[in-house]
Amino acid sequence: MNQATLVTEIKQLKRTKSAVILAHNYQPREIYEIADFIGDSLELARKAEQTGAPLLLFCGVRFMAETAKLLSPDSRVILPEPKAGCELAEMATAEQMRNKKKEMGDVVTVTYVNTTAEVKAESDICCTSANAVKVVNSLPENRRILFVPDKNLAAYVAQETGRNIVPWEGFCYVHAFFTVDDVRRARKEHPDAVVISHPECPIDVLNASDRVASTGGMLKLAEQYDELVLGTEAGMCARVSYDHPEKRCYPLKPDAICKNMKRTSLEKAMQALKDETGEVTVPEEIAGKARAAIERMMSVSRPNR
Ligand code: 13P
Ligand code: SF4
Numbered sequence: 001m002n003q004a005t006l007v008t009e010i011k012q013l014k015r016t017k018s019a020v021i022l023a024h025n026y027q028p029r030e031i032y033e034i035a036d037f038i039g040d041s042l043e044l045a046r047k048a049e050q051t052g053a054p055l056l057l058f059c060g061v062r063f064m065a066e067t068a069k070l071l072s073p074d075s076r077v078i079l080p081e082p083k084a085g086c087e088l089a090e091m092a093t094a095e096q097m098r099n100k101k102k103e104m105g106d107v108v109t110v111t112y113v114n115t116t117a118e119v120k121a122e123s124d125i126c127c128t129s130a131n132a133v134k135v136v137n138s139l140p141e142n143r144r145i146l147f148v149p150d151k152n153l154a155a156y157v158a159q160e161t162g163r164n165i166v167p168w169e170g171f172c173y174v175h176a177f178f179t180v181d182d183v184r185r186a187r188k189e190h191p192d193a194v195v196i197s198h199p200e201c202p203i204d205v206l207n208a209s210d211r212v213a214s215t216g217g218m219l220k221l222a223e224q225y226d227e228l229v230l231g232t233e234a235g236m237c238a239r240v241s242y243d244h245p246e247k248r249c250y251p252l253k254p255d256a257i258c259k260n261m262k263r264t265s266l267e268k269a270m271q272a273l274k275d276e277t278g279e280v281t282v283p284e285e286i287a288g289k290a291r292a293a294i295e296r297m298m299s300v301s302r303p304n305r
Helices: 003-016 041-051 062-071 094-104 117-121 134-137 150-161 181-188 205-206 215-222 235-242 266-275 283-300
Strands: 019-024 037-039 056-061 076-078 108-112 125-127 145-148 164-166 193-198 227-231 247-250
Touching: 003 019, 003 266, 019 041, 037 041, 041 056, 041 164, 056 266, 062 117, 062 283, 076 193, 094 117, 094 125, 094 145, 094 215, 108 134, 108 215, 117 283, 125 134, 125 235, 134 150, 134 283, 145 150, 150 164, 150 205, 181 193, 181 205, 193 215, 215 227, 215 235, 227 235, 235 247, 235 266
Parallel strands: 019 037, 019 056, 056 076, 108 125, 108 145, 145 164, 193 227, 227 247
Antiparallel strands: none
């Protein structure tokens, strides 16, 4: 089946089943064509909370689909590729969290949404790349904060808030290996471009960039600039071009690819919608606590706050 036919059939299936398709910005470009909404982790969580659809096809990675399930418990949430995990999320387990909290004593735990539901259930509050600074600023001053699992996001938030943050030693392999030399080279090649980096990059890369933003933030900033270099997953430029075909967008590194995000395809999306396979569930004993941590984040970062 060619791409256009697949897209038509998926849209038809979507109508028949009253399904909603949510897609992360890093998804392959072909997936944008079938999505009802494309966004960053926070925007997708908000959409999941609002949709009320009986069936949610989540084109992204598992932790995002789990978050959608927690915020929309009455929807069946389907991940078209069950193997689509996140290496960063796998760098912290619930048992390690429990041990660390015991060792640290009096501590507030903030977990990035890039974690399993079990790890969220061990934490006080969640955050995304879009609201991490706001979430940490909402916590009582003078408390030590254990920030899990991304050490680079932790360093950025510590710099921006001045809070006492103890980082977990995790990192995202797509973002952690960008260097200041990459930024210098990009500036030489594209002297008129604004350099925007994702807070999962090392702090020296962030400080060498012009702006720091979540993927959703990058898309908003694209409205202001004609030429951009993006320090994030290379597919983000396809996302910018999808909304703004006239902009010139260059990845900081063209080989910075999240292989799990690229596991989704139109064929897999159609099959999953047809058979309703790949359902994501969270055991109730974990869901209650994990949902509470996410809802605390949502209430801190409502768009009007
Ligand atoms: P965003 O929430 O900024 O889209 O980031 C998600 C992610 O996994 C980045 O690697
Ligand atoms: Fe996880 Fe990194 Fe992929 Fe984002 S880019 S989903 S943090 S592995």
